[in-house]
Amino acid sequence: MSASAHLEHAAELVAQACRIVALTGAGFSRPSGIPDxxxxxxxxxxxxxxxxxxxxxxxxxxxxxxxxxxxxxxxxxxAQPNPAHLALAELEAAGKLNAIVTQNIDGLHQQAGSRRVFELHGxxxxxxxxxxxxxxxxxxxxxxxxxxxxxxxxxxxxxxxxxVLFDEILPPGIFWLAHQAIEQCDLLIVAGTALEVAPVCDLPLFATRRGTKVIIVNFEPTYLDPMASVILRADVASAIPALARAALYEAVGS
The missing domain is CATH 3.30.1600.10 (SIR2/SIRT2 'Small Domain')
Structure with missing residues (x-):
């Protein structure tokens, strides 16, 4: 399947979903100049x-x-929000995105306009x-x-x-809210994370165990790849906006 076909399939999933959650990692902010x-x-x-x-x-x-x-x-x-941050804020404003669960500490999701952001690492x-x-x-x-x-x-x-430093536990209240959001979503977008840091890496399993579809946007493979519905090996700053544009256009035209 070509890259454009993968993107088209992902856009269809986003257009059909009502309670999307995005799980983002350091790769999401790398286009903003923050090293991963x-x-x-x-x-x-x-x-x-x-x-x-x-x-x-x-x-x-x-x-x-x-x-x-x-x-x-x-x-x-x-740092300033990059197009990927802005695209997620647009999806939230359109009523498609229910929450963002992030490992990032930079606050760029909020600067982009996203309102429901769970900062797992503070x-x-x-x-x-x-x-x-x-x-x-x-x-x-x-x-x-x-x-x-x-x-x-x-x-x-x-x-x-x-x-949250190494040797510290995540804030229990924030982790519980993130867990609930992911468990209740009907589509999970995992973007810019290698899913190698526990316990955050386990959160997607609460979605896959319920049969929830997963879109992965990441350059490198993750353990979750075999369970994903679509994998986009692309820069989040180009893939997420393209996905949002295609999905919102399809939702309006349907």
Missing amino acids: FRSPDGLWAKSDPSEVASLRSFRRNPDHFYAWLNGLLDPILT HLRSATCPDCDRQVPTKPLLPNIRSGRAPRCNCGGTFKPDV
């Missing part, structure tokens, strides 16, 4: 995640953690002191971070960004 993690030139090709992005390493050496994070700040804080909008639970906006902490100093709380603790 697991590609050959991704972040984990340069750094050991257990040494720079784990709760254990944060507690042991928060300055080292913030030195690593500082290199990501500008790409994340200056976000950079705020930080919390683990010693006293004081939560503050991240913006006032940026001067400290950019100067290479871990931001300190008045109690003497170190503020930690409200992102």
